[in-house]
Amino acid sequence: MDEEKRIGVFVCHCGTNIAGVIDVKALAEYAKTLPNVAYAEDYTYVCSTPGQTMIRDAIKEHNLNGTVVAACSPRLHEPTFRKATEEGGVNQFLFSMANIREQNTWVHMEEPEKAMQKAKDVVRMEVARASMLEPLTAKTVPVEKAALVIGAGIAGIQASLELADAGIKTYLVEKEPSIGGMMSRLDKTFPTLDCSQCILTPKMVDVERNPNIELMTYSEVEDVSGYIGNFDVTIRQKSRYVYEDKCNGCGKCQEVCPVSRPNEFDLGLQPRKAAYVPFPQAVPLKFTIDMDSCIKCDLCKTQEACGDLEAIDFDKPDELVTVKVGTIIVATGFDMYDVERKEEWGYKVFDNVVTGLEMERLISASGPTGGNVIRPSDGQKPKSVGFVLCAGSRDQDEEDGAKPYCSRVCCMYSLKHAHQLIEKIPGCVPYLFYMDIRSFGKAYEEFYYRIQNEGGKFIRGRVSRITEDPITKNLTVTAEDTLLGQLLEMELDMVVLANAVVPAESTQKIKTLLTLSNSPDGFLLEAHPKLNPMSTTTDGVFLAGMCQGPRDIPDVVSHAAAAAAAASIPIHRGSVTLEPIFAIVDQEHCGGCATCIGLCPYGATELNEVDGKLVASVNEAKCKGCGTCGSGCPSGAIKMQHFTNEQIMSEIEAFAQGW
Amino acid sequence: MAEEFEPNILGILCNWCTYAGADLAGTSRMQYPPNVRVIRIMCTGRLDPAFVLKALSVGADGVLVSGCHIGDCHYLAGNFKSRRRVALLRKLIEEYGYDRERLRMTMISASEGAIWAEVVQDMVNTIKKLGPNPLKQAVAAGQEGVAADDEF
Numbered sequence A: 001m002d003e004e005k006r007i008g009v010f011v012c013h014c015g016t017n018i019a020g021v022i023d024v025k026a027l028a029e030y031a032k033t034l035p036n037v038a039y040a041e042d043y044t045y046v047c048s049t050p051g052q053t054m055i056r057d058a059i060k061e062h063n064l065n066g067t068v069v070a071a072c073s074p075r076l077h078e079p080t081f082r083k084a085t086e087e088g089g090v091n092q093f094l095f096s097m098a099n100i101r102e103q104n105t106w107v108h109m110e111e112p113e114k115a116m117q118k119a120k121d122v123v124r125m126e127v128a129r130a131s132m133l134e135p136l137t138a139k140t141v142p143v144e145k146a147a148l149v150i151g152a153g154i155a156g157i158q159a160s161l162e163l164a165d166a167g168i169k170t171y172l173v174e175k176e177p178s179i180g181g182m183m184s185r186l187d188k189t190f191p192t193l194d195c196s197q198c199i200l201t202p203k204m205v206d207v208e209r210n211p212n213i214e215l216m217t218y219s220e221v222e223d224v225s226g227y228i229g230n231f232d233v234t235i236r237q238k239s240r241y242v243y244e245d246k247c248n249g250c251g252k253c254q255e256v257c258p259v260s261r262p263n264e265f266d267l268g269l270q271p272r273k274a275a276y277v278p279f280p281q282a283v284p285l286k287f288t289i290d291m292d293s294c295i296k297c298d299l300c301k302t303q304e305a306c307g308d309l310e311a312i313d314f315d316k317p318d319e320l321v322t323v324k325v326g327t328i329i330v331a332t333g334f335d336m337y338d339v340e341r342k343e344e345w346g347y348k349v350f351d352n353v354v355t356g357l358e359m360e361r362l363i364s365a366s367g368p369t370g371g372n373v374i375r376p377s378d379g380q381k382p383k384s385v386g387f388v389l390c391a392g393s394r395d396q397d398e399e400d401g402a403k404p405y406c407s408r409v410c411c412m413y414s415l416k417h418a419h420q421l422i423e424k425i426p427g428c429v430p431y432l433f434y435m436d437i438r439s440f441g442k443a444y445e446e447f448y449y450r451i452q453n454e455g456g457k458f459i460r461g462r463v464s465r466i467t468e469d470p471i472t473k474n475l476t477v478t479a480e481d482t483l484l485g486q487l488l489e490m491e492l493d494m495v496v497l498a499n500a501v502v503p504a505e506s507t508q509k510i511k512t513l514l515t516l517s518n519s520p521d522g523f524l525l526e527a528h529p530k531l532n533p534m535s536t537t538t539d540g541v542f543l544a545g546m547c548q549g550p551r552d553i554p555d556v557v558s559h560a561a562a563a564a565a566a567a568s569i570p571i572h573r574g575s576v577t578l579e580p581i582f583a584i585v586d587q588e589h590c591g592g593c594a595t596c597i598g599l600c601p602y603g604a605t606e607l608n609e610v611d612g613k614l615v616a617s618v619n620e621a622k623c624k625g626c627g628t629c630g631s632g633c634p635s636g637a638i639k640m641q642h643f644t645n646e647q648i649m650s651e652i653e654a655f656a657q658g659w
Numbered sequence B: 001m002a003e004e005f006e007p008n009i010l011g012i013l014c015n016w017c018t019y020a021g022a023d024l025a026g027t028s029r030m031q032y033p034p035n036v037r038v039i040r041i042m043c044t045g046r047l048d049p050a051f052v053l054k055a056l057s058v059g060a061d062g063v064l065v066s067g068c069h070i071g072d073c074h075y076l077a078g079n080f081k082s083r084r085r086v087a088l089l090r091k092l093i094e095e096y097g098y099d100r101e102r103l104r105m106t107m108i109s110a111s112e113g114a115i116w117a118e119v120v121q122d123m124v125n126t127i128k129k130l131g132p133n134p135l136k137q138a139v140a141a142g143q144e145g146v147a148a149d150d151e152f
């Protein structure tokens, strides 16, 4: 450092979040005593407009060439203060942040003196680091004018349509043979009782027709490399054993196919063939041959079936397709809690205990019974149906894999089922066993009143046991009515378990590919729970719908639209600025040992001959800035910018000055 | 010692998992002992063995390295490398007379704020039992300069 270092330290009160625990004025005074500090001051909210102006003005007035803000976590406001520093005329990478809130005053509330000591230490460490920082130039790269959406339930469909309408080429990848997701299995939607198919199918068709959407069904994302603006995505298009361009959806292959298997779409409540579409409104209406159950009888290829279309080919291989996109939206949805694990309710043991989604199929006009609700045991119409709400939600029983969170849809869909039963079966009484009825959305509480008036019976209490009469197959439900304070036993024709929504198994792979994290509930972690629920910590990757947490359809649609808007911003801007945090090799000191080559997970380190000597170099475009190569280099020739040895060592030295 | 010994622990945390987890402990207002000073690095793969040795040589009573779970590293495999480095370093520091428990590596995700609080508590307890950095003890006993020969 040739130029004399003049660092400004700005201590934030954060209202009382920080100032309520430690003496912020004293901290600023302490900062003034540190080497290289030319100026220090404290302020109520440094992140506010006046706070940022204060930084800019101080830089000019006191001729500062480095800044340190002691406030919240850099994960929250580093970008804010970098910007303020840059606006003040100092390179933004000459800024460093001392976390004295999340990792100090909020976690040491009872020990203000020790918290103060820690704050001083951390400020001293950051000032030492700031003294060693070097100016860097952020790099701007062009953004590919295309997006990828993973998952084509209502979230992925909505996001794709929004992107496509904004003029962006969108690849929509769905692992199932048809788009539509969970919503396509629903009959009516609460509280308006719109028919789910009627509102979803047109959107599905829009997706298929939209010239900006390239639909890839029966496909899975296999690999992702690159970074925001320039992701290279490899997609496996699983073989349907049917040429999509030749199949006209006539269904003759299905007619002649002799194989019968439970249809996954109907949760196994009705059979399908080995040549099948999951449901008649499938998009695309292209048949798939399930090779695991196909007996290769070739009937589907005969003249009476596919015949001259020649769409079927048992040897058709999977195809790997690579696409280049600027941004990615994850919309991988959810699974249902495996309620079989709650043995006390006898799911899969007693015929007449079904899940909420099975009830949905039984009630659906396009379901296995054509919308006639019947008891699975004898095909009779049930006259009394119990609903066990929060089946696996709001339950801290970890052993059963139950979830402590509220699934946010079960109260409402059970109310809807209650309404439909009353409507469809004269005299049928639904009994809802609940903890609280959570009817929080627009027109939801009103819907709850409606069901009360229609004759739904509500019992506050959890069902502790269900038993079955082996002859009549009627069920006896034991529960505690916590309002009356008495134990209750009730014989019912049928019981519906409103099981929890849980993170989708298939999301795990995507999570790893995109280096995302999850929150304690297992759903994908957003960049900020309140201010940025549709972004992730991987730049250019966004979240839509249930993969981020339980929500109902209106919320999924809003979330998906928000994700699409966020994902379109870099694309419309046309370029993104990348953190210049990449490694560089001092080729004079490099001994060409190639240690760094093996360490880099991205293949960014290369060995080349320069002036007759083998030396390493780092490909900036591939380097993501983890620094692993730098810490492994035996000759210290690799410098990890913004996290150099000198910078970190100076922090360690400053740490030691605390005693 | 009149006052109770309060260890000075250096935390070296990766930005994506443990640093975020430690932030979560904050937003959830979980209380834990104020003995750790944190250096944030992008990935534990950045952990140069020299950082640990430096910290101990300047008197840190303990060093706590923490990153993502295996498979969760934001840079795919940085934590594999740091895990190996720490395992070797634990042996190495023992050669220098430091109890290996003074160096510890944990894997704490962005959602495991509670675990971060527990780990810090646990580390503080461990170091309290071990006492101050032996180098500091030697210096306190007026053996500056010879400490290295005598003690280790």
Ligand code: FES
Pocket: B014, B015, B016, B017, B018, B042, B043, B044, B045, B067, B068, B072, B073, B074, B075, B076, B077, B078, B079
């Ligand atoms: S990013 Fe956390 S260990 Fe690599």
